[in-house]
Amino acid sequence: GSNAIIFCRSRSSAPLFLARLKNHGQTKLSAKIEHKNQHNNIITMGAEEAAAAAAAEASKKEKKKPTNIVIPPKKPKLSKAERRALQEAQRAAKAEGGGSKPKPKKGGGDNNGAASNNKASGADDKRSTAEGAADGEGQENISGSSATDNKKDDKTVSLFSHLPQPKHPTDQHLSSISSTIDNNLHPAVPTLGHLYQTHSLLGGNARCRAMLQTFALLLQSYTPPPDTRDFRVDVDHSLLKPAFQYWTTQCRPHSVSMGNAFSFLKLAVANLERDLEWNEAREILLESLEAYVTERIQYAGKAISRHAGSKIQDKGDVILVFGRSEVINRLLLDAALTDGKTFRVIVVDSRPLLEGRDTLEILSRAGIPCTYVLLNALSYLMMREVTKVFLGASALMSNGSVLSRVGTACVALLANSNHIPVLVGCETYKICNRVQLESITGNELGDAEEVAFTDCARVGPSNRWGEEKKKDGSVLSDWKSQPNLKLLNLMYDLTPSSAVTGIVTEVGILPPSSVAVLLREMNPDSAFKGTD
Amino acid sequence: MLTMTSETSHEEQLQLQKEQQHPVIADLCLHLSSKSSSISAPSPPLPPHPPSADKPPPSSSTKKSKRSSIPLPVAAIRVLLNVIRRSKAETMMGLQADLREASDVMVNFAKLGGPIPAVLINDNNNTTNNTQQQQQQQQQRYLLAGRSHIALSSGCELFLKYVTRASLETPDFTSCKSQVLERGERFAEFSLAARDRISSVGGPFVREGSVVLTHGRSRVVESLLLRAALVEKKRFRVMVLEGRPDAAGAKSARTYEKNGIPTTVVLDSAMGYVMERVDMVIVGAEGVVENGGVVNKVGTFSLGVMAKELGVPFYVAAESYKFTRLYPLNNSDLPEMGGIGESLQFLDTLNWSASGSRKNDDGDEKKEESTPTSSLQDVKDYVVNLPSTVEVQNPPCDFTPAKYITLLFTDLGVLTPSAVSDELIRLYQ
Numbered sequence: 015g016s017n018a019i020i021f022c023r024s025r026s027s028a029p030l031f032l033a034r035l036k037n038h039g040q041t042k043l044s045a046k047i048e049h050k051n052q053h054n055n056i057i058t059m060g061a062e063e064a065a066a067a068a069a070a071e072a073s074k075k076e077k078k079k080p081t082n083i084v085i086p087p088k089k090p091k092l093s094k095a096e097r098r099a100l101q102e103a104q105r106a107a108k109a110e111g112g113g114s115k116p117k118p119k120k121g122g123g124d125n126n127g128a129a130s131n132n133k134a135s136g137a138d139d140k141r142s143t144a145e146g147a148a149d150g151e152g153q154e155n156i157s158g159s160s161a162t163d164n165k166k167d168d169k170t171v172s173l174f175s176h177l178p179q180p181k182h183p184t185d186q187h188l189s190s191i192s193s194t195i196d197n198n199l200h201p202a203v204p205t206l207g208h209l210y211q212t213h214s215l216l217g218g219n220a221r222c223r224a225m226l227q228t229f230a231l232l233l234q235s236y237t238p239p240p241d242t243r244d245f246r247v248d249v250d251h252s253l254l255k256p257a258f259q260y261w262t263t264q265c266r267p268h269s270v271s272m273g274n275a276f277s278f279l280k281l282a283v284a285n286l287e288r289d290l291e292w293n294e295a296r297e298i299l300l301e302s303l304e305a306y307v308t309e310r311i312q313y314a315g316k317a318i319s320r321h322a323g324s325k326i327q328d329k330g331d332v333i334l335v336f337g338r339s340e341v342i343n344r345l346l347l348d349a350a351l352t353d354g355k356t357f358r359v360i361v362v363d364s365r366p367l368l369e370g371r372d373t374l375e376i377l378s379r380a381g382i383p384c385t386y387v388l389l390n391a392l393s394y395l396m397m398r399e400v401t402k403v404f405l406g407a408s409a410l411m412s413n414g415s416v417l418s419r420v421g422t423a424c425v426a427l428l429a430n431s432n433h434i435p436v437l438v439g440c441e442t443y444k445i446c447n448r449v450q451l452e453s454i455t456g457n458e459l460g461d462a463e464e465v466a467f468t469d470c471a472r473v474g475p476s477n478r479w480g481e482e483k484k485k486d487g488s489v490l491s492d493w494k495s496q497p498n499l500k501l502l503n504l505m506y507d508l509t510p511s512s513a514v515t516g517i518v519t520e521v522g523i524l525p526p527s528s529v530a531v532l533l534r535e536m537n538p539d540s541a542f543k544g545t546d
Numbered sequence: 547m548l549t550m551t552s553e554t555s556h557e558e559q560l561q562l563q564k565e566q567q568h569p570v571i572a573d574l575c576l577h578l579s580s581k582s583s584s585i586s587a588p589s590p591p592l593p594p595h596p597p598s599a600d601k602p603p604p605s606s607s608t609k610k611s612k613r614s615s616i617p618l619p620v621a622a623i624r625v626l627l628n629v630i631r632r633s634k635a636e637t638m639m640g641l642q643a644d645l646r647e648a649s650d651v652m653v654n655f656a657k658l659g660g661p662i663p664a665v666l667i668n669d670n671n672n673t674t675n676n677t678q679q680q681q682q683q684q685q686q687r688y689l690l691a692g693r694s695h696i697a698l699s700s701g702c703e704l705f706l707k708y709v710t711r712a713s714l715e716t717p718d719f720t721s722c723k724s725q726v727l728e729r730g731e732r733f734a735e736f737s738l739a740a741r742d743r744i745s746s747v748g749g750p751f752v753r754e755g756s757v758v759l760t761h762g763r764s765r766v767v768e769s770l771l772l773r774a775a776l777v778e779k780k781r782f783r784v785m786v787l788e789g790r791p792d793a794a795g796a797k798s799a800r801t802y803e804k805n806g807i808p809t810t811v812v813l814d815s816a817m818g819y820v821m822e823r824v825d826m827v828i829v830g831a832e833g834v835v836e837n838g839g840v841v842n843k844v845g846t847f848s849l850g851v852m853a854k855e856l857g858v859p860f861y862v863a864a865e866s867y868k869f870t871r872l873y874p875l876n877n878s879d880l881p882e883m884g885g886i887g888e889s890l891q892f893l894d895t896l897n898w899s900a901s902g903s904r905k906n907d908d909g910d911e912k913k914e915e916s917t918p919t920s921s922l923q924d925v926k927d928y929v930v931n932l933p934s935t936v937e938v939q940n941p942p943c944d945f946t947p948a949k950y951i952t953l954l955f956t957d958l959g960v961l962t963p964s965a966v967s968d969e970l971i972r973l974y975q
Contacts (some may be wrong), residue, residue: 325875402875435875515875516837521971523873525837525948527964531971 111459169462169494169506171502173261173454178284180461181211181265181504200235202228203257207265213460216369218408218444219340220310225261225272226303229279232257233299238292245292246283254279267458270417274537278306278443281539305441314441317520319345322404322439323353323468327521331357332399334429337419338369339406341439343376345518346404350382357382360400364389364421366464366503389421396432403429405509412533413449414511414526420504423453426513435515442519442536445529453507462501466490571655573628575685616738617765619701619867622652623734626705630727636719641726642710649702656695657882695883696833696841696943700870701737707974708733725909740957741766741866745773748828748955749865752782756825759785759817759858762843763794766832766863768801768864770955771828775807784809785820787845791890791940794843814845819853826851831864834956835872836970838948838963840864842930847877850950859952866956871968874945883942890940892930 046351094101114465138336179220206228209215215224236253238245258276268276282302286295318341326333335342347357359382363370370386378384387395397477405426409417416422416438450456467490493499521532629648635641709730742764752758752774760767774780786803788811789795795811802809812820827849832839840846840862853860874880899925932938948963958969 199967325873433876435879437875516873522871523836524971525964525967528967528971531968535971 028343043157045085055159058422069075100165161478169500171500172458174457174502174504176455177459178267178459180459188520194226198252199256199260200228200232202231207261210261211265213266216367217338219270219315219441221269222271222275223287223307223311226275226279226307228257229254230300233296233303245295246286246288247410249283250280254283259487271444274443274446275306277539279303295400296406310441310443314443314470314520315341315344318439318441318518319348321520321523322437322518323349323355325402325437326353326355326357327401328355330359330401332360332401333357334360334362334395334400334403335360336370336403336405336422336425337364338373339368339439341441342404342406343373345439346377346382347380349449350380358385359383360385360387361393362387362389362395362421362425364419365468366460367419369419389424392425392428396434400429400432403436405436405438407438407444408506410438410440410445410517410529411450411508412447412530414514414517414529415450416509416511416514417450417456417506418509420453420507423507423513426509430513436513437516437518437523438509438514441520442521442532445533445537447533447537451507453504457507458505460503460505462493462503465501465503466493477530568651568655570625570629570651573625574621574652574655574842577624578616578618586587595891598829611952617697617865618656619697620737620866622649622698622702623705623730623737623867625652626702626732627727627730629707630723630730633723638710638719638722641705641723645702645706645709645729649706652702653695653699656698663828686883696870696872696881697868700833701867702873704867704869704973705730705733710757715718734955737865737867740867741769744863744865744955747960748861749774749778751826751828751861751953751955752778753825755782757783757785757823759787759820759824759827759849760798761787761795761817761827761829761845763787763792763798764863766785766865767828767830768798770863771807772801772805775805782807785824787814787849788812788813789843789845790814798964817845817849821852821856824858826859826861828861828863831862831868831944833870833872834862834864834868834954834966835874835945836967837873838951838954838966839874840946840951841872841874841880841943842946844944847944847946847950850946854950859954860950861955862951863955866958866969869973871970871974876947879943880941880943880945890938892932893925894928894930898925898928 053427124267206215206224209224210221219458232253233249239247242248254276256269261272280297282299286298322345333346335346344361344387349357359377361370361374361377361384363374363386365388374384374386385395403425405416405418405422407416407418411417416426416437426436447458466505490501493501511529516523517526517529519532521536524532626645626648629644630641633641633644635644709726714968748770748930754772758771760771771784774782784799784807786795786802786809789797799809799811829842829846829849831842833841835841842862850860852858872881948966951963954961954963954966961969
């Protein structure tokens with residue numbers, strides 16, 4: 015359990031000390047007196063008692079007879095686990111007051127509560143720097159998610175307790191509507207937020223494009239208040255920031271693509287001239303938004319198609335793809351339809367999102383012969399027929415590792431060990447300046463319910479959360495009442511740079527070690543300048 | 547395109563000759579065969595019409611003129627300089643178009659390259675019944691032998707980029723053109739001096755008393771090792787792989803021995819056997835690709851893997867104009883490399899040398915003092931003739947991925963393989 019070590023200055027007072035505590039009914043006291051030297055006695059004892067005892071000892075250094083000592087009321091005899099839980103609750107309450115992440119653990123039986131708390135306090139720092147692609151959003155993230163912790167039960171996995179819990183759409187949405195009316199948020203904002211939250215809109219490019227379109231809408235309907243001296247500050251504070259925060263904290267944590275685009279927009283606003291008319295400024299902003307989408311997303315996708323297409327050999331290539339990636343689908347379609355190459359595609363899919371079904375539909379409608387498997391059949395294919403692997407990415411770290419849908423690392427590592435080249439297609443605007451070494455520090459949690467229900471009869475993403483789940487037949491339907499069972503649903507994982515043969519960007523095909531160079535050249539604003 | 551029989555009419559032959567005697571090509575061959583011309587001197591005015599029998603280019607007067615040690619890309623760069631001087635373009639775009647056309651012609655030409663194997667020529671070694679044009683073709687192929695087109699295309703590409711980069715300030719085209727010419731000359735000088743720079747940065751890596759293994763005939767590696775031996779006065783041994791099918795290693799062994807470096811020649815297949823006794827491996831490169839790997843004579847990949855496995859450092863010496871934007875994923879992903887490896891001849895040299903130079907079976911060992919012609923006759927008896935259904939593959943080059951390479955010695959300094967992409971991004975930005 016947790017112990018406190020008290021150094022007593024005077025040797026003579028030690029036995030007296032112990033006697034005092036014994037009088038207070040502590041039968042579970044275990045005292046070890048070690049005579050280190052003449053001057054110090056070391057006594058180990060229980061935690062709460064130690065606090066009380068230290069206070070008492072300090073006040074009563076000289077007196078031998080404890081006449082006016084404050085006698086704490088008799089404490090109930092708690093078991094070790096209960097004591098620990100109580101301590102955790104106290105610590106959590108203290109932490110909540112300081113603004114860091116709370117972790118209420120109700121009831122007993124949570125053996126790694128203490129361990130998680132220690133990890134959490136250490137991981138907090140990591141997380142706040144790890145999450146902040148857009149500066150300052152990290153803080154809002156933490157404070158915003160604390161509101162939902164009250165509903166949480168003890169089903170959090172401690173290793174990932176530094177990540178915000180996924181938002182449940184049903185109740186959150188209703189409460190948030192009223193709050194958005196108060197905050198003067200444009201109705202487009204919660205609309206898009208709902209799409210994010212329900213996983214109706216998936217994929218880095220799609221989310222970023224939708225976000226920028228919404229921002230364009232916001233800018234068009236915005237007029238600066240008459241009393242502002244500098245509308246740029248106002249635009250940033252009352253228009254852009256609240257919307258972004260709303261999406262990130264109330265709906266779904268933002269992706270790196272969204273973060274980079276948002277940084278770009280803020281920079282564009284900041285670079286406007288002071289004395290510009292709002293209409294002019296708006297035109298400039300809308301143009302730059304348009305240019306960003308066209309250049310960094312659309313044209314980049316075309317360039318990636320061209321570069322990667324040169325790697326697809328006609329007649330005989332068997333290409334493996336995982337999940338659904340806009341860039342990869344596009345390059346395969348271009349190779350098949352525009353360049354007229356013949357090749358086969360194997361689509362690997364994984365639960366619970368099952369995005370590969372969309373890929374399968376898109377590619378097979380274009381006439382490309384496809385095979386569809388789930389992730390557990392991967393090794394069978396890899397060793398036999400795959401010649402190349404094309405993967406998409408959500409973000410590129412500056413050390414060349416790839417953050418992508420969970421399962422991607424599996425595919426890449428297996429391909430690597432079978433000496434099959436792995437190409438990752440990613441636009442340069444998704445490069446972020448942080449370095450991540452594993453999949454734990456920077457990730458996103460999905461709803462654990464998704465893992466429990468093996469029912470695959472979902473028609474489309476819109477049914478994902480709204481419908482009543484079919485409870486019959488699922489083995490894990492009562493997982494919440496199982497005391498020792500926790501379910502974990504991660505959204506992303508990290509592929510190390512050693513497993514990637516080449517990264518296809520609009521600049522060309524590059525080795526993973528050159529991502530940092532690209533960051534310097536293409537995203538000079540977000541290149542690492544120090545902690546932001 | 548290349549016809550061995552001279553049945554075609556004179557008209558068609560002239561046509562063929564015209565195609566292959568593009569002024570750029572002629573210029574290139576001139577540069578390749580000259581000893582060392584200064585860069586600033588303009589080339590002699592080229593004949594407007596491809597020459598027929600009366601005015602042969604100087605290189606074909608002898609059967610085989612001396613091949614200069616100039617690297618193919620440097621010769622190409624000089625050709626491009628001449629193109630700039632001769633160009634009648636009035637704008638930057640026009641000049642670029644001219645340069646691009648010239649470099650395309652040269653790259654296509656280089657893809658042909660490589661000598662016709664001696665055995666296939668049916669006794670046409672002498673000048674008598676060859677037409678002038680065939681001789682020229684043969685000559686050209688000889689000049690191009692052993693030179694890959696990768697370095698040529700990358701060199702031309704870099705030259706173009708370098709030369710046209712700082713040409714945006716001056717509004718006047720003639721001053722622009724002279725500026726371009728000046729930059730080009732500087733680039734050519736830089737490239738020519740690259741070998742010396744590489745030797746000086748790479749020399750210190752050869753330690754006293756070490757055994758150096760090399761493969762293929764790279765002038766850069768030769769100059770590096772010679773400098774270490776002669777200038778830095780180090781004592782070391784060189785081990786050379788024979789280098790089938792062009793005996794490149796054997797030829798370079800001659801150079802080393804002549805300069806006093808003790809040399810050992812082994813079979814290509816013995817590379818695993820000798821690797822334990824070797825302290826470092828150094829090879830040249832046809833091209834250095836974007837991911838830091840190198841394309842070099844076939845066998846380099848095996849050397850790389852072996853060296854890595856046995857803990858021997860593997861160094862590559864290459865000039866920076868060999869950096870190319872290719873990105874091979876594996877050995878099957880290399881671009882088409884024509885020319886050099888056409889058809890392999892399989893020779894049982896063990897029994898041939900055992901039988902002596904005379905064709906007799908009595909087992910007497912005769913000294914090899916016979917005339918070249920007779921030994922050629924004897925060799926034919928030991929050639930293993932395969933039926934036509936047997937497929938023979940002879941890739942001239944292979945690709946060594948970056949993870950097997952320790953360091954690259956370039957004229958930009960000593961680089962790690964991952965720095966190559968950095969350089970390329972800078973150069974092509």
